[in-house]
Amino acid sequence: MKKYDCIVIGTGPAGQKAAIQAAKLGKSVAIVEKNAVLGGAQVNTGTIPSKALREAVLHLTGANRKGMFGQSYRIKQDIAMSDLASLSQQVMRREWDIIRSQFDRNGVDLIWGKAKFTGPNHVEVDGPEGLQQFEGEKFLVAVGTRPAKPPHIPFNGHSIVTSDELLKLDRIPKTMIVVGGGVIGSEYATILATLGVRITLVEGRSDVLGFLDHEITGACQYFMRQKGITLRLGEKVESIQEVDSTVSGKKQRLVEAQLESGKTLRAEALLYSVGRQGVCGALGLDQVGVEYDDRERLHVNEHYQTSAEHVYAAGDVIGFPALASTSMEQGRRAICHAFGVCDVRNYNTELFPFGIYAVPEISMVGRTEEELTRDGIPYEAGIAQYREIARCQLLGDDQGMLKMLIHQDSHKLLGVHIIGTGATELVHIGQAVMALDGTAEFFVDNVFNFPTLAECYKVAAYNGLNKLAHI
Numbered sequence: 001m002k003k004y005d006c007i008v009i010g011t012g013p014a015g016q017k018a019a020i021q022a023a024k025l026g027k028s029v030a031i032v033e034k035n036a037v038l039g040g041a042q043v044n045t046g047t048i049p050s051k052a053l054r055e056a057v058l059h060l061t062g063a064n065r066k067g068m069f070g071q072s073y074r075i076k077q078d079i080a081m082s083d084l085a086s087l088s089q090q091v092m093r094r095e096w097d098i099i100r101s102q103f104d105r106n107g108v109d110l111i112w113g114k115a116k117f118t119g120p121n122h123v124e125v126d127g128p129e130g131l132q133q134f135e136g137e138k139f140l141v142a143v144g145t146r147p148a149k150p151p152h153i154p155f156n157g158h159s160i161v162t163s164d165e166l167l168k169l170d171r172i173p174k175t176m177i178v179v180g181g182g183v184i185g186s187e188y189a190t191i192l193a194t195l196g197v198r199i200t201l202v203e204g205r206s207d208v209l210g211f212l213d214h215e216i217t218g219a220c221q222y223f224m225r226q227k228g229i230t231l232r233l234g235e236k237v238e239s240i241q242e243v244d245s246t247v248s249g250k251k252q253r254l255v256e257a258q259l260e261s262g263k264t265l266r267a268e269a270l271l272y273s274v275g276r277q278g279v280c281g282a283l284g285l286d287q288v289g290v291e292y293d294d295r296e297r298l299h300v301n302e303h304y305q306t307s308a309e310h311v312y313a314a315g316d317v318i319g320f321p322a323l324a325s326t327s328m329e330q331g332r333r334a335i336c337h338a339f340g341v342c343d344v345r346n347y348n349t350e351l352f353p354f355g356i357y358a359v360p361e362i363s364m365v366g367r368t369e370e371e372l373t374r375d376g377i378p379y380e381a382g383i384a385q386y387r388e389i390a391r392c393q394l395l396g397d398d399q400g401m402l403k404m405l406i407h408q409d410s411h412k413l414l415g416v417h418i419i420g421t422g423a424t425e426l427v428h429i430g431q432a433v434m435a436l437d438g439t440a441e442f443f444v445d446n447v448f449n450f451p452t453l454a455e456c457y458k459v460a461a462y463n464g465l466n467k468l469a470h471i
C-alpha cells in the first residue's frame with residue numbers, strides 16, 4: 001500500500017492549491033479526482049464556462065460597444081449555441097493542461113477515481129485501475145458541491161436544467177424562467193438577456209443578490225429591467241412541469257412554473273438555481289469520525305480542521321462564501337497549518353472581495369451601508385458616476401457607479417461597492433487601501449493615470465470628503 005504525507009480529495013481550486021502547497025513544503029502528495037477531467041466546478045461547470053459564455057455574448061452581440069457605436073451595433077447576427085460554447089471549450093482545455101503540468105512539475109501524484117475513507121488514515125480509490133488503497137498522514141477534503149436538485153422538480157437536461165447543464169443545451173431558447181436570484185441566477189439571467197432571451201427571474205426574497213449594498217442591488221435590478229428581464233420578487237416556485245402548448249397554430253412543448261402566489265409562468269426553458277448541495281455522504285467519513293450537516297457540508301475550525309484533527313476541509317464543502325477565489329486560499333492555508341508552517345497574518349476574511357459577473361459587473365469589498373448603520377458606525381458615502389469619468393465614456397459605459405464608504409471621523413475606507421465595467425478588477429484598489437488602513441485622502445493626494453477607470457476612486461473620494469467638510 002502506497003503511503004503519502006498528504007492525500008487531497010478533489011482537484012477543484014481548493015484541492016489544487018492545497019496539493020501544490022504540500023509539495024512545495026517537500027511532502028509526498030497524492031490528489032484524487034473522480035471526474036474524467038481536472039479542475040472541478042471552477043473549470044468544468046462553474047466559473048470558467050459561465051465567464052466564457054459572458055465574454056462570448058458581450059463580444060458577439062457587441063453589447064459592450066453599443067454605448068459608442070449605437071444600439072444596432074452587433075458583431076454576429078445569428079448566434080448559435082456552438083458559437084458560445086467554443087471559447088469555453090478552448091479555455092477549459094488550456095486549464096486542464098495547466099493544472100496537469102503543475103501537478104507533474106511539483107511531483108504531485110494524480111490518482112483517478114472516487115475516494116472514500118476506509119479508516120482514520122486510509123482511503124480507497126475506485127477508478128480505472130480498479131480498487132486501490134492508500135495510507136495518508138494528513139488529508140484535505142475538497143470535494144465541492146453539486147447543484148441542489150429537489151426530487152419534485154422534473155429535471156430533463158434539455159429544458160429544465162441546473163447550471164451544470166445550461167451550456168449543453170442544443171439551442172438558445174427564446175424565453176426562459178430563472179428560479180433563484182442568487183449569484184448564479186443573476187449572472188445567467190443578465191448574460192442570456194443580453195443575448196436576447198426573454199427572461200423571467202423568480203426570487204423568493206424581496207431583492208436579487210440580497211447580500212449586496214442595497215443601492216447596488218437597486219441599480220442591478222434597474223439594469224435587469226432595462227434589459228427586459230421580468231422580475232418576480234418575493235415569489236416562490238411551487239411546482240414545475242412540462243406542458244404542451246399551441247403558439248400561433250404551432251404545437252410546442254413548454255415549461256410551466258406554478259408560483260405560490262397562484263401565477264403561472266411559461267417559457268421554452270427553465271434554469272433552476274436555488275443553491276448548492278454537498279457531496280460528503282459518499283466519502284465514508286464515519287470511518288474517521290467526522291460528521292456532516294443536513295446539506296452534506298463539513299464544519300471546520302479557523303485552521304480548516306474538521307473534528308478529526310488530521311482531516312482538513314476547504315472550499316465549497318465548508319460552505320460560505322463558496323467562491324473559487326476563497327477556496328484556493330483556504331486549501332493553501334489548511335495545508336500550511338497541517339504541516340506546521342501556519343502564518344495567518346494578513347488573512348482578513350473581512351476583506352474577502354465578491355465579484356459578480358453579471359451584465360454589468362458588480363463587485364464589493366468591506367461593509368455595506370446597511371451593516372454600518374446597523375452597527376452604529378458613522379460614515380459618509382463618496383460616489384463617482386461613470387458618466388463623469390472620461391475612460392468610461394471611451395468605453396461606452398455611462399451608467400455604472402463606484403461608491404466608497406468613509407468613516408466620518410477617521411476618514412478610513414470602510415467599504416467599496418461598484419457596478420459597471422471593470423468592477424471586479426477595480427475593487428482590488430479599494431481592498432489594498434483598506435488592508436493598509438488607508439484613508440480617503442490617499443486617493444486625493446495621489447496621481448492616477450488618465451484616462452482610467454481607477455479615476456473613479458479619486459472622484460468618489462472628493463465627493464465623500466466634500467460632503468464631510470460641508471463643501
Ligand SMILES: Cc1cc2nc3c(=O)[nH]c(=O)nc-3n(C[C@H](O)[C@H](O)[C@H](O)COP(=O)(O)OP(=O)(O)OC[C@H]3O[C@@H](n4cnc5c(N)ncnc54)[C@H](O)[C@@H]3O)c2cc1C
Nearest residue numbers: 010012013014034040041042046115144315316323324325
Ligand atoms: C455557475 C457557477 C459560476 C461560478 N462563478 C464563480 C466566479 O465567477 N468566481 C468565483 O470565485 N467562484 C465562482 N463559482 C464558485 C466556484 O466554482 C466554486 O467556489 C469552486 O469551484 C469550489 O472549489 P472546490 O475546490 O471547493 O470544489 P469543486 O470545484 O467543486 O471541485 C471539487 C472536485 O472534487 C471532486 N470530487 C468530489 N468527490 C470526490 C471523491 N469522492 N473522490 C474524488 N474526487 C471527488 C469533484 O469531481 C470535483 O472535481 C461559480 C460556481 C458556479 C456553479
Ligand SMILES: NC(=O)c1ccc[n+]([C@@H]2O[C@H](COP(=O)([O-])OP(=O)(O)OC[C@H]3O[C@@H](n4cnc5c(N)ncnc54)[C@H](O)[C@@H]3O)[C@@H](O)[C@H]2O)c1
Nearest residue numbers: 180181182183184185203204236237273274275322355356
Ligand atoms: N461570481 C461568483 O462569485 C459566483 C458566480 C456563480 C456562483 N457562485 C457561487 O455558487 C453558489 C451557488 O449559487 P446560487 O445562485 O445557486 O445560490 P444562492 O444561494 O446564492 O442563491 C439562491 C437564491 O435562490 C432563492 N430561492 C431559493 N428557493 C427559491 C424558490 N423556491 N423560488 C424562488 N427563489 C428561491 C434564494 O432566496 C436565493 O436568493 C454560491 O455560493 C455562489 O457563491 C459564485
